[in-house]
């Protein structure tokens with residue numbers, strides 16, 4: 001079939017599909033407003049169907065795959081879209097949901113004449129692909145059609161033309177869905193088994209965040225009977241990042257998933273019994289001045305986030321549980337005795353399944369009930385005797401220790417129960433702070449953990465947990481989250497090569513994977529990078545070049561401008577910086593541009609200068625709730641996770657980026673999609689190759 005007639009066929013198919021969807025939409029009546037429960041349930045289903053039809057109405061599908069199960073069978077054209085739609089009054093599918101088992105063919109097929117298969121609910125289905133076609137539809141119009149595979153016409157792998165086209169687009173201030181171009185290695189993760197902790201090590205720009213969000217949409221579709229959006233939670237590094245990714249799930253038709261930072265989550269869990277101090281100062285301390293490897297290894301975050309401290313916390317909790325019951329019997333009235341054995345049986349057996357402080361509460365109520373009924377049985381009415389008995393009751397219950405998480409945590413920093421793995425100075429400072437009701441970021445995981453061990457989670461456990469930028473997590477942080485699930489189901493993603501918070505995070509994934517039982521983890525690697533051009537990726541790979549265990553990112557074959565490395569005259573540095581921005585802005589097309597500075601102070605200086613020159617930059621600072629796109633000035637350590645059409649590294653001098661800062665410079669450079677330029681004052685950083693003007 002010629003391209004022209006194929007195009008006409010698709011246009012006709014599209015027009016028919018749109019009409020069918022329109023018809024179905026028109027037939028959905030108004031929402032039900034009455035009290036009848038059955039009608040209300042039916043209405044919910046109607047609303048859901050309406051929502052799917054509305055999604056499909058805008059852009060019914062994005063791909064087609066022609067599949068033939070057995071030789072001689074009809075070749076079935078399957079149209080894949082964001083929302084599945086059946087033909088009216090029939091089981092025939094007009095559009096197949098991208099998450100349906102058969103749709104996996106569209107993503108897993110990599111070309112060739114060999115048989116392919118997918119896992120259907122009735123078992124494995126095998127067959128042959130005859131056509132793989134990408135269709136770009138905007139407002140019900142077919143605007144682009146690319147055949148990446150036609151059986152008989154091409155023996156090699158499917159072409160990446162459509163992917164390259166999508167990657168070449170400029171980006172605004174929001175991450176987008178990638179349903180039309182999910183790659184095979186990403187699809188495997190999205191559809192991976194539910195009941196495991198899935199670890200994903202992915203190079204910068206490999207789509208980790210995007211894939212994790214698509215995985216949530218998949219899980220909700222595949223396990224609709226077992227998983228609920230309101231019992232899923234995403235942890236991201238900061239509020240700005242949350243805002244940046246907030247568009248993807250709604251685009252995928254998923255709402256209600258909790259999205260938070262670890263700090264916000266922990267503080268809420270603790271009922272705001274402590275207030276958080278020092279997160280901004282901590283960033284400034286670690287990023288605004290040089291530190292040695294030893295200082296990093298001894299950082300409070302490492303000590304309080306590691307296994308030795310966790311062991312101390314566990315021992316403290318075990319000790320409390322063992323010693324919580326008074327040894328003496330309870331004797332409210334002389335001769336009326338409640339034996340310690342009976343109390344122990346209630347605590348350990350009757351309430352044995354519950355959390356420590358809940359057990360304590362229930363035990364206290366039980367003792368009170370026993371007391372009332374015994375007094376009633378004895379007919380004790382003498383006021384004096386009753387008052388004495390009551391005061392003995394209260395005194396006895398007081399002897400059963402009751403702790404909040406901060407109170408118990410404080411016992412680890414002073415007196416007999418102090419943890420020996422915490423240096424004296426640090427213990428003293430922590431104890432002082434806790435007295436004021438304050439905690440530092442590294443205190444939150446042990447506090448949350450203790451709270452969960454004492455009280456449990458005050459809501460249903462999480463069906464699925466996503467942790468982004470997990471290389472910055474301490475084992476203790478993950479331990480606390482593990483307590484929030486009855487069945488392990490997590491997606492934990494990150495990049496050790498971007499582990500710039502070495503003072504708190506992990507160096508190896510095994511530090512986190514070993515927290516789970518054997519067989520309960522999965523490990524995937526994503527080495528292809530989709531964000532940046534080949535030139536940018538190759539340049540960034542060189543920054544990490546000599547580092548131990550580094551896996552270079554593999555670029556998609558998308559070529560762009562060369563990376564520029566330019567020496568700036570110290571006195572003209574800001575002028576040169578502004579000149580580059582003027583040039584980029586005058587070229588048009590670049591929607592997001594970032595000037596990435598080394599420190600917050602440097603960024604402030606640049607920001608003020610640019611404002612004076614008539615630019616309208618926004619300055620990104622820690623604790624910022626949102627990122628607005630356009631021209632931004634951002635310190636390297638806050639740029640993580642974000643991306644920009646063009647990036648200008650303000651000063652890549654040797655003074656700014658020393659060998660220990662390789663990961664930071666790598667993060668900064670890999671934020672760029674299409675253009676990357678580095679200015680440097682004085683000598684260039686030894687991390688970047690020789691200072692030729694253009695690389």
Ligand SMILES: Nc1ncnc2c1ncn2[C@@H]1O[C@H](COP(=O)(O)OP(=O)(O)OP(=O)(O)O)[C@@H](O)[C@H]1O
Pocket residue numbers: 163166167171175176177178181182183186202203204205206207208209210211495498530531640641642643670
């Ligand atoms: N299969 C794909 N098709 C189209 N675009 C993709 C694909 N995979 C990733 N991308 C794009 O690549 C960019 C990087 O994705 P994302 O931010 O999810 O990667 P990441 O691995 O989390 O990056 P980093 O660790 O550097 O922050 C995004 O613009 C995303 O849309």
